[in-house]
Amino acid sequence: MTANNELDHDFNCGSMKISLKNFKETNSKSTCLTKKILNIPWNFVVSESEGTLKFKLSCNENSANTMWNCQAEIDILIGSSNTESGNIKRCDNMPSQKVFDYKNRFIEGVLNVGTEPFKKDDMEIEVRLKMNRIYGYRKRKIINYLIEHPRFSNGIVLIDGRHIHINKQILGMHSKFFYNLFFGEFKEKDKKITEIQGVGYNEFLLFLDFIHPTGRRIEERFVEDLMELADLFLADRVMDCCEEFLIKADSLDVVKRLIWAEKFSLCGLMDHSLNSLKTMEQFIRLKKSEDYYEMSDEIKSSLLERATQLHKQRNLHNI
Template identity: 30%
Template sequence: MANDLVIRLDIEDALVLKDTSIDTKKFFAKGLHWKLRAKTENSDRTGNEEKLSVYLFCNWESENPDWICDWTTEFVLINSDNTKHVTNTLEYQCKFDDSHRGFFGILKWSSVIDEKEGFLVNGGLKVEARIRANKVAGMRISNRMDFSTPIDNISNIVLLVEGRRLHVSKQILSMCSPVFYSLFFGGFNETSKEEVEIKEVDYDQFLDFLNVLHPTTFTEILKRTVPYILALADRFQVDTVLEKAESYLIASKEFETAEKLAFADKFRLNILLARFFHALSEHVFLCGCSSQARGTLTTKQFKSFSSDTKAAICERLMELANKKASAES
């Protein structure tokens, strides 16, 4: 059976593994993110000997508690002699609270760094994970585009971001964003260009933003991505993406109340703000106190809120305090 993904970790200076772990970049396959990590380990599970250990991470950033992935992976420590690779195959089911698994103690560290053994070449090591995702369940499979190549009859403009090309459709982006509409059809100099540079954006962040924006793709918003997804949606005035990010924040348990309020204030997320006031009302009348609100008011984030948001919070607290006093009298 063919592999769904092969990840190779090239370690230029193997000796750094004595002090730290090294990860590959993220890869995307079967609707999931994957990465490989190498480190040295000396523990009970390695027989109290220092050994090279390799770990495979699967979908580790997802906040969906219901997903599972059954996978089979062949871990390979590459040798300069193709007949002497060290391999081990592991079958495992990853899930929300157990997103990584590895080949503990793949080889003694002393053997790994002994150039006579053939693993260390010019001071470097190579490790591979040959992955088959046998079953994925409990989640909507992400459907991402990398926009690196044009699509016939669809792509008609190139966006240059940090010197890299993204092939997109003027019409699709313009339907989602008045900023893109003005850029492509508003009579600016860019209107007649085949390539338009988008400045002051990170390429990977902008690619994530396009995948949330695009109607034919599905990309999960995460704790790590929501700050820049909101910032880009605000910059390009994409209301649908702002709404998706707001819905994520409403449902998420990954942020404190003050952090959510900061997002609501900065990006004018009125539904999220209204949810706060509703929760505040319930907390005051069910618990007989407003400690949660006072905690929010004393956070450093409150100082950066707009005057309107500060006033709305204070006004609401006074209103609730008056109602509570009336009810007790």
């Protein structure tokens, strides 16, 4: 695969990075990461067995569909989380290209880390993928905000020293913040380049995907970041989409949903989360959540009221 910054500019590329700190933090012998690249789900697992590191890279593993395949270039890099070390080793036992389909959904092997024992707390394993051909999957529309589109772009946002080409009308239509910035009585409305501070570069690109017709779907891994920007930029429709997603995301921890519902004033999510608690056993399990002690007194008061309602309903049922 080509230069390291290719992943920033080629939308057929993607990467997944696993830190072996997870082994120590979770007392586990394996760790995994899942990500969609060009709408195709990938799963990357790194495990340890008898002092040897192994990997498994899966493509579309849980799909019942047999009418798909993709050809990808694969590069696995082994490095240190210590940025000062700068040591990166390329796994040299990888095929340069691999075709995945319903019969060949994964590849696996041993990660060559050299003769010296690896330091689990310091290692990072990154897999880089470049899709060369896809069949049977409709690609999500990709908008490249890094280049100027003469018929589309009419402004530049500067974040972390990098230019992002935008359409002021589209931003203003979806965000009260940008409407006031570009069309209100602010000096920025006449500037070609507008700097936005306190916002991450990748997070802003994510936000742009949800105010443009890209068809991108919300995922648990970034929904909180998206809500932070929707709240900051007063983008009500984006926040509504996040709330709708969270109401349907029953696998997500109830405590976390309650905290987000209060933080972002999501009344529908708050009602849904409280009403989803139907047994006293569920209330007992709430205390086992790692986020339990982050709940405010107001949330705990609402939980107490909900528990009281259930207790009264149970007593009426027993009469």
